[in-house]
Structures are given as structure tokens and as C-alpha cells.
Amino acid sequence: MTTNLYAAAVQQFDKAARYLDIDPGLAAYLRLPKRELTVNFPVEMDDGSVRVFTGYRVHHSAALGPTKGGLRYHPSVSLDDTRALAMWMTWKCAVLGIPYGGAKGGVVCAPHELSVRELENLTRRYATEISVLMNPQGDIPAPDVGTGEREMAWIMDTYSMHHGYSVPAVVTGKPLAIGGSLGRREATGRGVMLTTLEALKRKRITIKGARIAVQGFGKVGAPAAYLTQERGARIVAVSDAQGGVYHPGGLACRELVRHADQHGTVCGYPGAEPISNADLLQLECDVLMLCALENQITAANAPSVRARIIAEGANGPLTPEADEFLIKKGVFIIPDVLCNGGGVSVSYFEWVQGLQSFFWTEDEINERLRQIMVRGFHQVSRLAHKKRVDNRTASQILAIERVAAAMTQRGIYP
Ligand code: GLU
Numbered sequence: 001m002t003t004n005l006y007a008a009a010v011q012q013f014d015k016a017a018r019y020l021d022i023d024p025g026l027a028a029y030l031r032l033p034k035r036e037l038t039v040n041f042p043v044e045m046d047d048g049s050v051r052v053f054t055g056y057r058v059h060h061s062a063a064l065g066p067t068k069g070g071l072r073y074h075p076s077v078s079l080d081d082t083r084a085l086a087m088w089m090t091w092k093c094a095v096l097g098i099p100y101g102g103a104k105g106g107v108v109c110a111p112h113e114l115s116v117r118e119l120e121n122l123t124r125r126y127a128t129e130i131s132v133l134m135n136p137q138g139d140i141p142a143p144d145v146g147t148g149e150r151e152m153a154w155i156m157d158t159y160s161m162h163h164g165y166s167v168p169a170v171v172t173g174k175p176l177a178i179g180g181s182l183g184r185r186e187a188t189g190r191g192v193m194l195t196t197l198e199a200l201k202r203k204r205i206t207i208k209g210a211r212i213a214v215q216g217f218g219k220v221g222a223p224a225a226y227l228t229q230e231r232g233a234r235i236v237a238v239s240d241a242q243g244g245v246y247h248p249g250g251l252a253c254r255e256l257v258r259h260a261d262q263h264g265t266v267c268g269y270p271g272a273e274p275i276s277n278a279d280l281l282q283l284e285c286d287v288l289m290l291c292a293l294e295n296q297i298t299a300a301n302a303p304s305v306r307a308r309i310i311a312e313g314a315n316g317p318l319t320p321e322a323d324e325f326l327i328k329k330g331v332f333i334i335p336d337v338l339c340n341g342g343g344v345s346v347s348y349f350e351w352v353q354g355l356q357s358f359f360w361t362e363d364e365i366n367e368r369l370r371q372i373m374v375r376g377f378h379q380v381s382r383l384a385h386k387k388r389v390d391n392r393t394a395s396q397i398l399a400i401e402r403v404a405a406a407m408t409q410r411g412i413y414p
Contacts (some may be wrong), residue, residue: 003319005084016396039129057105060086063406065099070144072106092337094399100120123286143173153173169354172298181350182362189223191342194373208232211285221291226253290317297322312336335392
């Protein structure tokens with residue numbers, strides 16, 4: 001059974017909105033995306049044939065500032081998922097106090113099945129198609145699943161070519177050489193680590209030797225794993241799309257990154273036992289970091305989860321049924337809009353640095369990120385305690401309240 005992400009996002013919104021005294025009209029507006037663009041466009045393939053691709057760019061809300069959010073290249077990209085991910089970006093920025101609205105985009109494609117030239121053609125054409133919405137003051141894309149620095153560089157270049165001068169602030173997550181930010185690469189994982197440390201303190205679990213299992217060992221999971229390990233935790237298992245590795249004494253995560261870079265997977269890492277993804281999710285551990293994709297824990301496997309804390313490095317890794325079950329069971333969940341907000345926080349720093357053409361040191365960036373993540377964590381925890389709600393609902397209440405206040409003070413045009 002696949003869960004519709006947009007239905008899940010609306011369900012979460014409705015649950016949180018019950019605690020707020022917001023105008024029903026504003027609530028109705030916030031349940032919907034502000035605008036959505038579907039683009040169908042041709043790409044010339046290496047064999048000379050022409051293939052049509054479909055892409056989206058959805059803006060959920062621009063009440064707090066320019067819309068911000070990543071671009072996903074994956075065969076499962078759909079308009080409904082993009083709507084949900086855009087809505088979560090609105091809450092993510094609002095809960096962390098970042099002056100952005102929410103957006104998301106994507107192209108239905110299997111990037112690993114395309115050559116570099118085909119990917120470049122696709123990216124440049126998609127960037128051109130969405131440039132009716134994208135610009136450094138209004139809508140700023142970034143990487144997400146299936147995209148990275150290379151794609152952001154192509155987008156920045158395409159947009160700049162159309163304008164006749166370089167516009168670095170039109171995308172974030174760029175390579176350092178063209179105005180990327182120090183610390184952006186690790187930022188999402190660093191945020192997962194920072195919020196996990198706060199959750200461990202909250203649950204009175206000492207970081208030293210805390211057992212952590214990590215699903216997903218890519219852009220988010222790998223830094224989350226090695227940065228948390230460097231604070232004293234034991235990373236007992238990690239997995240990727242091909243399988244996983246387990247070592248009760250703890251895996252050497254930096255070495256594991258080198259192994260994964262060389263072999264394309266964590267599988268086969270010497271000295272560790274193999275473990276399936278399904279078994280990893282059921283390990284008895286202090287923290288389960290979900291850094292892969294959405295809908296990983298469902299009503300079917302939630303009863304076998306034995307973690308005390310769940311850190312949502314991915315967007316929407318729990319279905320609503322799994323969420324409800326795990327909250328009742330007393331699992332401390334660090335919700336996605338808080339847990340994985342480190343990425344967009346450093347994207348914000350990158351954008352600010354690009355607009356000012358003045359760059360900060362990595363220490364400054366990491367320290368500012370720490371402040372944002374810790375403040376967000378405590379604001380959410382305090383509200384959860386005060387309203388006697390779960391962390392996800394608290395994070396949404398906080399975010400919706402901020403967005404609704406901006407809308408009310410701006411007023412309805414005309
Ligand atoms: N795609 C990331 C997210 O879901 C980063 C977005 C950004 O940096 O704008 O938070």
C-alpha cells in the first residue's frame with residue numbers, strides 16, 4: 001500500500017490547526033498549494049531520439065518570503081508528492097525561523113539510467129521551463145533526492161546565460177567554486193546530529209555509547225552517522241538501497257563512507273555482518289535515523305520498531321498510521337520539518353552570502369546552524385509540553401501560527 005504524501009500532509013495540518021484559532025478561510029487556503037506548474041518538455045537523447053519528460057514546480061506559500069525547496073529526480077515523482085513536500089518546506093522554514101516560504105520541484109526520471117549529457121540536457125531544459133517561476137528574489141531551488149551540486153551548477157549557468165550575467169543566488173547547494181557555501185554538503189546530516197543530541201539529553205540517554213541505526217547512507221545519512229559517532233555514539237548499523245551492515249561494537253563511519261564511495265554500497269564492508277533494511281528498522285537501539293525516503297515505517301512494520309528515538313532525516317518517513325502507533329508507544333520522534341531543516345538553513349546562509357558576495361567561514365556557518373537547530377528543537381519541545389501534543393503536531397502548530405500571523409498582518413489583497 002502506498003500512502004499519498006499530500007493526504008498525509010493535509011491530515012497533519014488538520015490535526016495541528018485544531019489547536020489554533022485561525023480564520024477558517026486562511027486554514028482552507030493553507031491546505032492548498034499557492035501555485036503549481038507542470039511542464040512537459042523534450043530532451044534529445046544520446047542516440048538522437050527525442051524523449052518527453054514531465055516535471056513540476058509547486059509553491060505552497062510565500063507568506064514569509066521567497067519560496068524555497070529542492071528538486072527531486074526520481075521515477076516516483078508526482079504532483080501530489082511535490083505538493084506535500086512543498087507544504088512541508090513552508091513548515092520547515094517557519095519552524096526554524098528562516099524567512100522563506102515553501103516550494104518543491106522534480107522531474108519524473110531515473111537519473112542513473114541517463115548519461116551525463118542527457119542529464120545536463122534535461123536539467124537545462126527543465127530550468128528554462130520553470131524559469132517563469134524561478135528567480136533569486138522569488139523562488140530558489142536546491143538539491144533533493146537524485147540531484148546535487150552538479151545539477152545546481154547547470155541550473156545556475158542556464159539561468160545566468162539567459163540573463164547575460166552570473167546569478168549565483170538563483171539556486172543553493174551549488175559547488176563551492178561558483179558560490180556554494182562551506183558546510184552545505186553536510187548541513188542536513190549535521191542538523192540530524194544536532195537535534196538527535198538534544199533528544200538524547202531530553203530522554204536522559206548519554207551520548208557516549210548510545211546505539212544508533214541509520215537507514216540511508218547518502219547525502220543525509222552518511223554525515224549524520226559520522227558526525228554523531230564523533231560525538232561518542234555507536235553506529236551499530238547502516239543501510240542503503242542495496243542492503244546494510246551491522247556491527248554491535250560500532251562501525252567506523254568515515255571508513256565506511258570510503259568503502260561506499262568505492263563500491264557504490266555499504267554492503268561488503270569488512271568486519272561487519274550483513275543486515276537487511278527490514279531488519280535494521282527492527283533493531284533494538286536508542287536512535288533510529290531515517291535518512292532514506294518517505295513511507296518507510298508503515299502500520300505493518302511499526303509494531304516491530306524497538307528504537308527509543310526516531311530522527312526523521314528524510315521527509316515523511318512515517319505513514320500517518322505508523323506515526324500514531326509510535327507516538328502511543330512512547331517513541332520520541334524528531335519530526336522531519338525540524339530534524340532535516342539543517343539543509344535549508346545552510347541554503348539560506350548560501351543565498352545570503354551570494355546576494356552579498358561576502359562569504360563566511362565554516363565555523364561561523366556551523367555555529368549559526370547549531371543555534372538555529374537547538375532553538376527550533378527547544379521551541380518545539382516546550383510547545384509540545386505546554387499543549388500536551390506530540391512533537392510533530394507541536395512543530396506544525398508553531399509553523400502554522402507564524403505563517404498565519406504573516407498572512408493576517410499582510411492582509412488579503414486587494
Ligand atoms: N531538499 C532539502 C529539503 O528537503 C533542501 C531544500 C533547500 O535547501 O532549499 O529540505
